[in-house]
Amino acid sequence: MTVNPVQSNGGASGPYVRIDGVTKRFGDFEAVSHVSLDIAQGEIFCLLGGSGCGKTTLLRILAGFETPSAGSIFIDGVDVTAVPPYERPVNMMFQSYALFPHMTVAQNVAFGLRQDGVSKAAAAERVNEMLAMVQLEGYEGRKPHQLSGGQRQRVALARALVKRPKLLLLDEPLGALDKKLRERTQFELVKLQERLGVTFVIVTHDQEEAMTLASRIGVMRSGEILQVGSPTDIYEFPNSRYVADFIGSVNLFDGQLVVDEPDHCRIACAGLGVDIFVDHGVSAAPGAKVSVALRPEKIRLARERPEQRENVVMGSVSGIAYLGDSTRFLVLLEGGTQLQVTRPNFDRHDEHLEDNEVVWACWDAGSPIVVSR
Numbered sequence: 001m002t003v004n005p006v007q008s009n010g011g012a013s014g015p016y017v018r019i020d021g022v023t024k025r026f027g028d029f030e031a032v033s034h035v036s037l038d039i040a041q042g043e044i045f046c047l048l049g050g051s052g053c054g055k056t057t058l059l060r061i062l063a064g065f066e067t068p069s070a071g072s073i074f075i076d077g078v079d080v081t082a083v084p085p086y087e088r089p090v091n092m093m094f095q096s097y098a099l100f101p102h103m104t105v106a107q108n109v110a111f112g113l114r115q116d117g118v119s120k121a122a123a124a125e126r127v128n129e130m131l132a133m134v135q136l137e138g139y140e141g142r143k144p145h146q147l148s149g150g151q152r153q154r155v156a157l158a159r160a161l162v163k164r165p166k167l168l169l170l171d172e173p174l175g176a177l178d179k180k181l182r183e184r185t186q187f188e189l190v191k192l193q194e195r196l197g198v199t200f201v202i203v204t205h206d207q208e209e210a211m212t213l214a215s216r217i218g219v220m221r222s223g224e225i226l227q228v229g230s231p232t233d234i235y236e237f238p239n240s241r242y243v244a245d246f247i248g249s250v251n252l253f254d255g256q257l258v259v260d261e262p263d264h265c266r267i268a269c270a271g272l273g274v275d276i277f278v279d280h281g282v283s284a285a286p287g288a289k290v291s292v293a294l295r296p297e298k299i300r301l302a303r304e305r306p307e308q309r310e311n312v313v314m315g316s317v318s319g320i321a322y323l324g325d326s327t328r329f330l331v332l333l334e335g336g337t338q339l340q341v342t343r344p345n346f347d348r349h350d351e352h353l354e355d356n357e358v359v360w361a362c363w364d365a366g367s368p369i370v371v372s373r
């Protein structure tokens with residue numbers, strides 16, 4: 001199984017889903033603003049963003065439950081903007097799973113097929129096939145309340161997939177599961193999706209879920225898509241302060257560009273005590289105000305001053321949180337800036353830094369991310 005498979009955007013046959021200049025207004029409020037996006041066949045695409053950013057509205061537009069105020073939706077090259085939900089090759093799995101409480105697992109999964117006039121025998125065969133796929137054989141006769149949260153989630157998935165949609169839309173699919181089960185189910189979901197080759201568009205506000213599931217992520221804010229990229233792109237090369245801050249933990253510094261050459265640049269940051277030296281140029285206007293993002297795991301701590309000349313600061317440990325697999329430190333610098341540093345706990349007998357201890361923090365010139373907005 002490949003988690004985070006790298007997928008092409010479109011390919012020779014064109015994108016499977018094309019969202020073309022879509023805007024959605026409710027009265028004079030714009031919930032989705034000028035979104036254009038291509039999704040390839042077989043992708044797991046995650047729309048990620050905070051509450052109210054417009055991700056569910058965009059999903060509902062794809063399903064046909066909302067009509068865009070402007071723009072078009074194409075699925076498999078066909079303009080479906082005016083096509084009603086039941087005529088689209090699309091199914092949607094809701095956050096609440098919306099299972100019928102009085103029906104058995106088998107009846108829940110068969111429901112859509114029976115509505116479409118599929119015979120009882122043919123429906124039973126498809127239901128069995130689907131329940132085997134989500135590993136729920138033997139549970140056919142149970143009612144939803146006799147299942148665990150994870151099992152209910154798989155029934156909902158089976159019900160959404162039994163009609164063999166080409167595109168499955170999932171709204172916070174793992175939101176009702178506890179953390180352990182969610183982590184396990186994330187991998188199962190990717191495996192199932194790979195086996196079926198169905199294109200998934202998933203809405204989530206959980207960045208870890210998006211990073212685990214997605215081939216690509218679209219980060220949304222205030223109705224707009226700020227960045228689209230693979231999980232690695234989004235984490236390592238965020239295109240804005242907002243994206244850097246939204247995904248993972250980060251140290252953010254306001255600074256001013258003082259040197260900008262093709263092979264390096266230097267950014268003066270008040271409160272840090274030293275310039276940040278970066279191993280590439282940024283081609284910005286001289287003296288431009290920029291932000292620098294530095295991930296906590298990219299910073300090293302040492303009791304002795306490291307040998308490197310650039311990107312070294314001194315401070316004192318002002319907080320320690322032992323997280324098991326890693327330890328998170330806060331380091332207070334002389335200028336008053338606080339650095340977050342994460343150190344993996346490779347060895348149970350790693351040297352332990354103490355509260356208030358004086359330490360040196362340093363990072364490589366390739367680690368800072370410079371963003372201009």
Ligand code: ATP
Nearest residue numbers: 026029031049050051052053054055056057058205
């Ligand atoms: P959450 O994660 O909280 O579900 P979301 O990103 O999915 O948030 P949406 O449900 O898409 O957000 O809503 C985006 C914005 O549009 C919100 O401010 C919401 O209040 C507004 N909105 C959504 N549906 C309607 C509606 N039918 N009428 C008026 N406003 C709406």
